[in-house]
Amino acid sequence: MIDLRSDTVTKPSDGMREAMARAEVGDDVYGEDPTVNLLQERVADLLGKEAALFVPSGVMANQLALKCHTQPGDEVVVESSSHIFLYETGAPAWLSNVQLATVDGADGILSAPDVAKAIRSSAYYLPKTSLVCLENTHNKAGGTIYPLEVIRDIQGVTRPRGVQLHLDGARLWNASVAANVHVREYAQYVDSLSVCFSKGLGAPVGSALVSSRNIIEQARKYRKMLGGGMRQSGILAAGALYALDHNIERLATDHRNAFALAQTMTSIPDWHVKLETVQTNIVIADISATGTSASAIVKKAHEAGVLISDMSETAVRAVTHLDATASDVERAGKILQEIFSRRG
Ligand SMILES: Cc1ncc(COP(=O)(O)O)c(C=O)c1O
Structure with a gap:
């Protein structure tokens, strides 16, 4: 997970x-x-x-x-x-x-x-x-x-x-x-x-x-x-x-990981991330255009091994941190892309 x-x-x-x-x-x-x-x-x-x-x-x-x-x-x-x-x-x-x-x-x-x-x-x-x-x-x-x-x-x-x-x-x-x-x-x-x-x-x-x-x-x-x-x-x-x-300077890594994740998330159909707001370690995607609730998206991501949170009925959030490596975050992005790009 x-x-x-x-x-x-x-x-x-x-x-x-x-x-x-x-x-x-x-x-x-x-x-x-x-x-x-x-x-x-x-x-x-x-x-x-x-x-x-x-x-x-x-x-x-x-x-x-x-x-x-x-x-x-x-x-x-x-x-x-x-x-x-x-x-x-x-x-x-x-x-x-x-x-x-x-x-x-x-x-x-x-x-x-x-x-x-x-x-x-x-x-x-x-x-x-x-x-x-x-x-x-x-x-x-x-x-x-x-x-x-x-x-x-x-x-x-x-x-x-x-x-x-x-x-x-x-x-x-x-x-x-x-x-x-x-x-x-x-x-x-x-x-x-x-x-x-x-x-x-x-x-x-x-x-x-x-x-x-x-x-x-x-x-x-x-x-x-x-x-x-x-x-x-x-x-x-x-x-x-x-x-x-030990853990201040390394935050730059979390920021890089968050931006890469944001780019992946914004390539998912009907997911919108304002990339200009991804300035640190938080990524928020507006999923209102998907017609699916944020809680349903969070549940489906969970079932596929990625935990994200719902910020509202129309937005989900992912946060990078020191226990998620660059490859973990990349993998999470790929999983989200894979499960939410499928139609039906
Ligand atoms: C901006 C901000 N302020 C305050 C807090 C509260 O911190 P705590 O959960 O330690 O009470 C949080 C928690 O996430 C936060 O995001």
């Missing part, structure tokens, strides 16, 4: 497992886990921010950011197909008592004028816009990358209005490698960002929220309230440190 449902399906390599087994640990709720502390310092430094907090998941990192940057009743501007809006179980309403204002981006990418229009004036009867969230790369748009100058221009709109800017950087590493832009360059324009170690980087668990010392101190408290205070989590942090050392 070739599993291309997500880059979260990877299993830790032998080298990563060894690093995890050797990790020096302590009680992180006491702030005494040296490996967690090292990871947090390293990630903060890498991103040019004051502090970082190791958390169990990307959702927790994003939601802690929303909690720290807002007050109940505020409004948060997000892109209409963002992970925070679609896939975080309504947590902004439940946890932060905020409402989301959605704005359509171009392939997931918001512009500074889009954001300026969405920020409310200060009239007393309007909600207060306290936060704008961007997603880089953008998952549902097919792994698209924010041009650096667009993030800079968005900050040029948010900062003078006193609005905070958060970046969901679950796959910021992919953006950085594909665009050849250091992660710190992206980070310089935002007030906080989340990054994940458990997606393209191949660690089994973990994300980080990265921001000012003040925000991270608040986030530590909220993490504890949510039951996310972990103890000897240095074992997990060691996997993340190993991933930072």
Whole structure:
């Protein structure tokens, strides 16, 4: 079975497992886990921010950011197909008592004028816009990358209005490698960002929220309230440190594999892939012209030995990652081409 449902399906390599087994640990709720502390310092430094907090998941990192940057009743501007809006179980309403204002981006990418229009004036009867969230790369748009100058221009709109800017950087590493832009360059324009170690980087668990010392101190408290205070989590942090050392540059291979797969997928009758959006490791094919549902296509691919996922009733997604070699991905493409090119 070739599993291309997500880059979260990877299993830790032998080298990563060894690093995890050797990790020096302590009680992180006491702030005494040296490996967690090292990871947090390293990630903060890498991103040019004051502090970082190791958390169990990307959702927790994003939601802690929303909690720290807002007050109940505020409004948060997000892109209409963002992970925070679609896939975080309504947590902004439940946890932060905020409402989301959605704005359509171009392939997931918001512009500074889009954001300026969405920020409310200060009239007393309007909600207060306290936060704008961007997603880089953008998952549902097919792994698209924010041009650096667009993030800079968005900050040029948010900062003078006193609005905070958060970046969901679950796959910021992919953006950085594909665009050849250091992660710190992206980070310089935002007030906080989340990054994940458990997606393209191949660690089994973990994300980080990265921001000012003040925000991270608040986030530590909220993490504890949510039951996310972990103890000897240095074992997990060691996997993340190993991933930072070994698995960033190789993302270029996943990107090459994804583009080759996209070219194969777009040759299947009635499958449409916007090749210009295949900028990193995600391929989304619009299969509406086939007259078959995405779930039926996913099922048939599964039966033929390829796991992909349905993004909607009319779109399927394949994601490349470090546990799928170039030849695995090529084989998956050929299988899809073979089974979906047959008529009847
Ligand atoms: C863009 C984006 N943000 C956040 C997340 C959430 O990460 P997690 O599954 O670790 O909570 C994901 C998960 O795939 C994602 O794609």
